[in-house]
Amino acid sequence: MSHRAVFAIALPVIFSNVSTPLIGVVDTAVVGRLPDPAYIGAVAVGALIFTSLFWAFGFLRMGTTGLTAQALGADNRDEILASLGRALLIAACVGVALILLQWPIREIAFALLEGTETVEALAREYFDVRIWAAPAALANYALLGWFIGLGRTGIALLLQLVLNITNMMLDVLFVLVFDWGVRGVALGTLIAETLAMLVGLVFALLQARALHAHWKRSSLLSRERLKRTLAVNRDIMIRSLALIVVFIWFVAQGARQGDVTLAANAVLMQFISVSAYFLDGLAFAAEALVGRAVGAAHRPGLIAAARLTTLWAVGFASIAAGAIAILGPTFIDALTVDEATRATARAYLPWVVAAPLLGVWAFQLDGIFIGATRTVEMRNAMLLSLVIFLVAWWLLTPWANHGLWAAFNVHYLARSVTLAYYTPRLLEGL
Numbered sequence: 001m002s003h004r005a006v007f008a009i010a011l012p013v014i015f016s017n018v019s020t021p022l023i024g025v026v027d028t029a030v031v032g033r034l035p036d037p038a039y040i041g042a043v044a045v046g047a048l049i050f051t052s053l054f055w056a057f058g059f060l061r062m063g064t065t066g067l068t069a070q071a072l073g074a075d076n077r078d079e080i081l082a083s084l085g086r087a088l089l090i091a092a093c094v095g096v097a098l099i100l101l102q103w104p105i106r107e108i109a110f111a112l113l114e115g116t117e118t119v120e121a122l123a124r125e126y127f128d129v130r131i132w133a134a135p136a137a138l139a140n141y142a143l144l145g146w147f148i149g150l151g152r153t154g155i156a157l158l159l160q161l162v163l164n165i166t167n168m169m170l171d172v173l174f175v176l177v178f179d180w181g182v183r184g185v186a187l188g189t190l191i192a193e194t195l196a197m198l199v200g201l202v203f204a205l206l207q208a209r210a211l212h213a214h215w216k217r218s219s220l221l222s223r224e225r226l227k228r229t230l231a232v233n234r235d236i237m238i239r240s241l242a243l244i245v246v247f248i249w250f251v252a253q254g255a256r257q258g259d260v261t262l263a264a265n266a267v268l269m270q271f272i273s274v275s276a277y278f279l280d281g282l283a284f285a286a287e288a289l290v291g292r293a294v295g296a297a298h299r300p301g302l303i304a305a306a307r308l309t310t311l312w313a314v315g316f317a318s319i320a321a322g323a324i325a326i327l328g329p330t331f332i333d334a335l336t337v338d339e340a341t342r343a344t345a346r347a348y349l350p351w352v353v354a355a356p357l358l359g360v361w362a363f364q365l366d367g368i369f370i371g372a373t374r375t376v377e378m379r380n381a382m383l384l385s386l387v388i389f390l391v392a393w394w395l396l397t398p399w400a401n402h403g404l405w406a407a408f409n410v411h412y413l414a415r416s417v418t419l420a421y422y423t424p425r426l427l428e429g430l
Helices: 003-019 021-031 037-055 059-073 077-100 102-112 117-150 153-177 181-211 223-255 259-295 299-335 339-347 349-371 375-427
Strands: none
Touching: 003 153, 003 259, 003 299, 021 037, 021 153, 021 181, 021 259, 021 299, 037 102, 037 117, 037 181, 037 223, 037 259, 037 339, 059 077, 059 117, 059 223, 059 259, 059 349, 077 102, 077 117, 077 181, 077 223, 102 117, 117 153, 117 181, 117 259, 153 181, 223 259, 223 375, 259 299, 259 339, 259 349, 299 339, 299 349, 299 375, 339 349, 349 375
């Protein structure tokens, strides 16, 4: 294992991931040209609903990466292809189900997120359009996970660029030129997700031919393989739901403090997103490299992958924290023209500076555990971290939004400590 091997996978993923939160940045900047902070709040609430909804099925990305990397390490080419097939079948079924169940999903979501009447009305417009992107968005999770598991991160980068650049261009066109407001933001995402899925399917077919792999019904629908896939996906889904609760709780508590605080938190969350997706690049590299080592039953390879990816991740986290500290106020001003929102965001910026330094360990451990498909431990660690977050929020409630941001950072620490507790188990059986 070498630094070059790490970055052969990590660099395309880093570029890919850094482009992903730019969607949120552009969304925020576009609606931030409008004078009412309710538009920023509406897009933040609407985007949170779909982020939360799709994160619940994040196993389509994470589970597919781990299972594909292990099949690659074992040189089982038909299973490599079957891993994608199972993930796409699940994505199609779940995506259609979400469209059919859009009414109860929408009503439950807005009952939980208490924004002002104006914010909710605008966010409902966003929801009604973007829900139709569900099948494509989930298929993109599966495709992205498969290409990362194969180490073909250049293709993953291309797909993300197709998605993100298309989305950003359509945002500007639909909102600033056509004046379609939040509906324009949602429509841009719908079209971009669909285009990225179609391009991804073409590359998947080409990759299957290059592998000389074949679709086999016996492999695709193998009872043993399906059972393992469902077990891995179940644990990751529970883990993801626990993480979703944290973000929903965070936004809901911010919304209760008024539109300005909600908008300020939405602006600051763009920094969290950029740094998180940046750090995820090394975590994704850990997933692929650890997965290969586990598939090949190569203990030294697992240890080397974990050490090298974590070393670089800590370095990137330090750079991200420094950049936020220095450039944060400038970017806050670029993302919103509302002076009250600007002032409020600056007041809470130090909490955002601390987030990459506290969160890097959680991201790396997530990647290592996903690659090893040790999903039971991931599930248990995240459930315990959720409890710790809620207790911290309750204790820090007197400090209002400062307390809320402090609890958010406590959650990063809790994730790191609980996963570290389980780390020795990764070497069992190797």
